[in-house]
Amino acid sequence: MGIFEETEALVKRAKVASRAVALLSTERKNAILLRMADELEAQKDAIQKANAKDMEAGQAAGLSSAVLDRLRLDDKRIKGMADGVREIEMLPDPVGEVSDMRRRPSGIMVGRMRVPIGLVGFIYESRPNVTSDAAALCFKSGNAVVLRGGSEAIHSNLAVADVISKAAQAEGAPEGGITIIPIADREAVASMLKLDHLIDIIIPRGGAAFIKYVTETSSIPVIKHDAGVCHVYVDKKADLAMAVEIAFNSKVQRPSVCNAAETLLVHKDVAQKFLPSMVERFAKADVEMVGCDKTRSLVSGVGEATEEDWYTEYLELKISIRVVESLDEAVDHLTKYGSAHTESIVTEDYAASGRFMAAVDSSSVMVNASTRFSDGGEYGLGAEIGISTQKLHARGPMGLNEMTCQKFIVLGSGQIRK
Amino acid sequence: MGIFEETEALVKRAKVASRAVALLSTERKNAILLRMADELEAQKDAIQKANAKDMEAGQAAGLSSAVLDRLRLDDKRIKGMADGVREIEMLPDPVGEVSDMRRRPSGIMVGRMRVPIGLVGFIYESRPNVTSDAAALCFKSGNAVVLRGGSEAIHSNLAVADVISKAAQAEGAPEGGITIIPIADREAVASMLKLDHLIDIIIPRGGAAFIKYVTETSSIPVIKHDAGVCHVYVDKKADLAMAVEIAFNSKVQRPSVCNAAETLLVHKDVAQKFLPSMVERFAKADVEMVGCDKTRSLVSGVGEATEEDWYTEYLELKISIRVVESLDEAVDHLTKYGSAHTESIVTEDYAASGRFMAAVDSSSVMVNASTRFSDGGEYGLGAEIGISTQKLHARGPMGLNEMTCQKFIVLGSGQIRK
Numbered sequence: 150m151g152i153f154e155e156t157e158a159l160v161k162r163a164k165v166a167s168r169a170v171a172l173l174s175t176e177r178k179n180a181i182l183l184r185m186a187d188e189l190e191a192q193k194d195a196i197q198k199a200n201a202k203d204m205e206a207g208q209a210a211g212l213s214s215a216v217l218d219r220l221r222l223d224d225k226r227i228k229g230m231a232d233g234v235r236e237i238e239m240l241p242d243p244v245g246e247v248s249d250m251r252r253r254p255s256g257i258m259v260g261r262m263r264v265p266i267g268l269v270g271f272i273y274e275s276r277p278n279v280t281s282d283a284a285a286l287c288f289k290s291g292n293a294v295v296l297r298g299g300s301e302a303i304h305s306n307l308a309v310a311d312v313i314s315k316a317a318q319a320e321g322a323p324e325g326g327i328t329i330i331p332i333a334d335r336e337a338v339a340s341m342l343k344l345d346h347l348i349d350i351i352i353p354r355g356g357a358a359f360i361k362y363v364t365e366t367s368s369i370p371v372i373k374h375d376a377g378v379c380h381v382y383v384d385k386k387a388d389l390a391m392a393v394e395i396a397f398n399s400k401v402q403r404p405s406v407c408n409a410a411e412t413l414l415v416h417k418d419v420a421q422k423f424l425p426s427m428v429e430r431f432a433k434a435d436v437e438m439v440g441c442d443k444t445r446s447l448v449s450g451v452g453e454a455t456e457e458d459w460y461t462e463y464l465e466l467k468i469s470i471r472v473v474e475s476l477d478e479a480v481d482h483l484t485k486y487g488s489a490h491t492e493s494i495v496t497e498d499y500a501a502s503g504r505f506m507a508a509v510d511s512s513s514v515m516v517n518a519s520t521r522f523s524d525g526g527e528y529g530l531g532a533e534i535g536i537s538t539q540k541l542h543a544r545g546p547m548g549l550n551e552m553t554c555q556k557f558i559v560l561g562s563g564q565i566r567k
Numbered sequence: 568m569g570i571f572e573e574t575e576a577l578v579k580r581a582k583v584a585s586r587a588v589a590l591l592s593t594e595r596k597n598a599i600l601l602r603m604a605d606e607l608e609a610q611k612d613a614i615q616k617a618n619a620k621d622m623e624a625g626q627a628a629g630l631s632s633a634v635l636d637r638l639r640l641d642d643k644r645i646k647g648m649a650d651g652v653r654e655i656e657m658l659p660d661p662v663g664e665v666s667d668m669r670r671r672p673s674g675i676m677v678g679r680m681r682v683p684i685g686l687v688g689f690i691y692e693s694r695p696n697v698t699s700d701a702a703a704l705c706f707k708s709g710n711a712v713v714l715r716g717g718s719e720a721i722h723s724n725l726a727v728a729d730v731i732s733k734a735a736q737a738e739g740a741p742e743g744g745i746t747i748i749p750i751a752d753r754e755a756v757a758s759m760l761k762l763d764h765l766i767d768i769i770i771p772r773g774g775a776a777f778i779k780y781v782t783e784t785s786s787i788p789v790i791k792h793d794a795g796v797c798h799v800y801v802d803k804k805a806d807l808a809m810a811v812e813i814a815f816n817s818k819v820q821r822p823s824v825c826n827a828a829e830t831l832l833v834h835k836d837v838a839q840k841f842l843p844s845m846v847e848r849f850a851k852a853d854v855e856m857v858g859c860d861k862t863r864s865l866v867s868g869v870g871e872a873t874e875e876d877w878y879t880e881y882l883e884l885k886i887s888i889r890v891v892e893s894l895d896e897a898v899d900h901l902t903k904y905g906s907a908h909t910e911s912i913v914t915e916d917y918a919a920s921g922r923f924m925a926a927v928d929s930s931s932v933m934v935n936a937s938t939r940f941s942d943g944g945e946y947g948l949g950a951e952i953g954i955s956t957q958k959l960h961a962r963g964p965m966g967l968n969e970m971t972c973q974k975f976i977v978l979g980s981g982q983i984r985k
């Protein structure tokens with residue numbers, strides 16, 4: 150049996166299981182999740198033994214210390230995985246909610262019922278804690294899941310998946326409801342991406358090149374979590390002290406994540422007053438700055454921004470700064486160079502805030518708040534599966550609801566169409 | 568300039584226009600739609616002159632009389648097109664609606680705002696009335712649109728598009744907001760389907776082979792309106808007189824459409840009592856019947872159903888009939904052979920209705936109602952763009968809301984993340 154056939158057989162079994170998972174009661178799903186969490190802790194030794202194999206192989210292969218660190222499953226991380234599953238257990242079950250139920254002139258009642266999507270394919274790179282996280286999120290929303298982690302974490306992932314799928318089955322989950330593809334060869338990923346008659350949705354997690362590969366290869370709909378080239382725009386009517394705080398927080402509070410700001414746009418009328426204190430603040434925090442000619446004529450310590458800079462997601466302590474003629478020019482800039490993730494305007498002007506909210510076509514549009522709030526937890530969605538940068542199905546931070554869809558239900562009493 | 572470059576240039580202009588269309592006020596959009604409707608009637612002669620060219624070419628090419636009939640734009644059809652646009656004008660504008668606005672512990676207010684998707688690609692086969700219909704639906708929901716109709720209707724489509732896009736511009740719509748691709752060569756369609764950085768969504772309308780071509784070729788998300796292999800299941804606790812009416816209506820009232828039933832499933836406990844009157848009713852209406860061995864042992868006048876029959880969307884006066892052992896077997900049957908479009912159970916049993924609603928994973932699930940109700944108008948969605956047979960973004964009948972997406976909006980007062 151080749152890699153494609155082996156993958157297909159596993160995915161087929163998962164598809165069959167998905168129908169049973171969809172019908173599990175909330176009580177049963179919660180019991181499954183708690184058992185999964187408990188077993189992760191109880192079987193810590195087996196997981197860490199498998200993890201040691203990956204760590205050794207990784208050291209031998211010369212993986213960077215950052216990658217090795219992400220790979221490591223110490224006691225604290227295993228506790229974190231178990232607690233993560235317990236948190237998901239506590240979230241409300243999205244399945245079965247009925248909304249918009251209305252009686253129609255024909256006499257039928259029509260509403261929408263929230264139901265699982267079916268079979269979710271989760272493809273991720275190194276961190277093995279994603280294995281339990283993804284399985285728990287899928288299960289809570291009534292979906293079966295096929296997991297395929299990075300090959301450098303294969304022993305760890307298999308051990309974690311073994312523990313949680315056995316725990317799930319012990320509590321009544323169907324065999325195959327949590328399936329891991331145990332094939333290290335990359336062809337297994339390519340095989341998954343072709344099974345569009347079995348897998349309903351693919352969620353990739355990893356670096357830009359990986360996401361690009363998945364979206365270009367997949368014939369299954371992909372929900373992608375792409376780059377975040379986020380902007381803060383300081384309007385001519387901004388509270389400038391607030392603007393310094395918001396821009397600083399957006400860039401510096403956690404620069405390595407997608408909702409950190411990469412570019413600061415400043416209205417020309419306030420640039421001279423605003424930029425000196427802003428640049429001083431950034432400089433004190435060792436933020437590298439590049440800017441347009443206008444910016445550089447007003448303040449020192451700012452390098453020259455290239456055209457490429459405006460497109461760049463630095464993910465580090467570096468920011469690009471541009472002075473713009475108007476709010477509309479700011480919107481044009483972020484539309485052209487941004488990734489439609491999160492943009493914030495700082496202004497005290499009512500009309501400007503309204504114009505910015507309407508004109509900016511990004512997944513999150515903010516007024517007087519740090520871009521760092523663009524997050525499922527901060528938005529109150531409970532668990533965050535990712536931040537979708539696409540427009541269809543899910544846009545922005547995704548919670549459990551976004552792992553479901555809605556079907557129409559019709560309750561009649563014998564109506565026929567005239 | 569090749570076909571790809573020519574198509575790309577038109578689509579690029581439409582993309583630029585889409586930003587302006589998204590910001591048009593409801594009042595302006597409605598004025599545009601009314602002007603479009605008026606001009607369609609006022610410029611009837613020019614449209615009919617172009618239509619005559621297509622009709623002549625079609626006759627010369629030996630198109631069937633059914634295709635020629637769909638192609639014809641007589642006075643009544645042009646009036647119908649104008650009235651269709653006027654009906655869309657009267658629907659509520661979905662854009663700008665804010666929902667789920669809540670204050671979070673951090674002090675920010677978070678909500679979701681309904682916004683246009685952006686640039687919609689509409690690709691359709693012969694009927695030229697789709698041109699005005701699609702343009703009006705897209706405009707009302709704040710989207711720009713790129714249209715590409717069938718090559719056999721190219722003169723008609725160009726004439727209609729010319730009238731409505733000039734009317735739209737006269738009322739303040741941006742140039743290119745309604746763009747038609749004037750290239751008869753099929754390569755123009757292939758070119759459109761590659762422009763995933765410009766077009767946000769593709770909506771195809773046409774036959775099965777055409778939809779298949781579009782979904783397989785497109786790198787842009789497609790919302791497809793696929794086959795409807797719909798089922799009526801007569802439960803052991805059904806009101807049998809009601810069951811006859813519902814099954815008959817589901818099959819016969821309009822057999823050529825996707826929400827007509829193709830298969831009747833009957834619980835074994837009631838088969839003997841139910842089938843004779845049902846079969847008699849179908850026979851009187853000249854419905855051809857094929858069935859399983861059990862069915863054929865109970866009633867006469869029913870041919871033998873092949874495995875292929877259970878998968879078939881007849882779209883004519885023909886139905887397949889199967890006796891099942893249980894509700895679960897009925898669900899298994901329709902899950903395996905159906906297209907997840909619309910299924911109806913006839914039952915007086917509370918538990919059976921609940922089980923069927925939960926277990927059937929179709930876009931519409933009904934109790935005691937004809938499958939023919941699966942329709943945007945009957946569901947109260949206003950205009951119907953199509954019936955989506957996919958799970959993501961839109962499922963089942965699609966109204967104007969499904970031509971939009973939701974972005975998050977955040978209103979702060981200087982909040983930064985701690």
